[in-house]
Amino acid sequence: MLRKLLTVYENSVLFSERPDVPSEQLYLFYDQAADEWLSIPKKEISDIELHLLKTLYELVEWQSSAVSSRVNTWYEFLFLNGVLPSEKQDTSFRFIHFHLNGDDTDQKEMESALKGFFSDEAVFLWESQSKGVIIEEQKQISLSEEELLAISETLESDFYESVTFFIGKVHPFSEQLRAFFQEERELFQFALAKVHNSKIFSFERIFPAYLSARLPAEIKNMVPEAVFALFADDPEMFSTIKVFLETNLNASLTAKKLYIHRNTLQYRIDKFVEKTGIVLKDFNGAFIVFLACLLFEQKG
Structure with missing residues (x-):
């Protein structure tokens, strides 16, 4: 099927109906059995590949009237x-x-x-x-x-x-x-x-x-392991701290988003500070913890 070619040609586009907007820089192939069209940039297809594709699918000629649209x-x-x-x-x-x-x-x-x-x-x-x-x-x-x-x-x-x-x-x-x-x-x-x-x-x-996903491993490893360990043991703690940071440390908004009481929120924050030693109300501490949240999320 034509759709399998999407993984072969990076800039190919699949259509369920014949596209109305043609281009002289594209080849358009039609799969009659699936009733689908696929456009592929000419520069991505070699002469040998073009010959092979023409034996498998119908090569559709573009209509020149809309080329300049x-x-x-x-x-x-x-x-x-x-x-x-x-x-x-x-x-x-x-x-x-x-x-x-x-x-x-x-x-x-x-x-x-x-x-x-x-x-x-x-x-x-x-x-x-x-x-x-x-x-x-x-x-x-x-x-x-x-x-x-x-x-x-x-x-x-x-x-x-x-x-x-x-x-x-x-x-x-x-x-x-x-x-x-x-x-x-x-x-x-x-x-x-x-x-x-x-x-x-x-x-x-x-x-x-x-940016955090592209940090060198030696930088990622410098983030306190205690934070990752706490998040791994307590998923609710992770979601609470992340939302708290994303709402600019707004306790009322965080509690509302998480559907929890403010006392519950404060209990979790106090527990986090006790376990990690990092104060969230300090900008530098909040920055480190937010980076840890991003890295922990990407691990999952």
């Missing part, structure tokens, strides 16, 4: 090292990456639903059957983090398929946009694999975990 130009710029799209030079853009957590995604139906929440000028690009990116011009940006969370919950209620977003920063329109896009894409991929229990991600939320 705005969507296609953005796709080629971001994924195929194409030329910078023709946009206003004095503007800025934001990328919102999204991931659909389902195995049977109807791309057209989901795209139509998502478009209802964004400006008509926003550009939607599909990277794979379940992943894509929304490109917004700065003047079109209107959705906050809370509103994107509400959108995710609405789509999950309507389609029984949860959506996770990564909110990128606003970047000036330049050739560097591609590099910014790739950096945010990598952070989002890391978040999907390593960070759980969240539907909305951002640079600020992911970078500490991303």
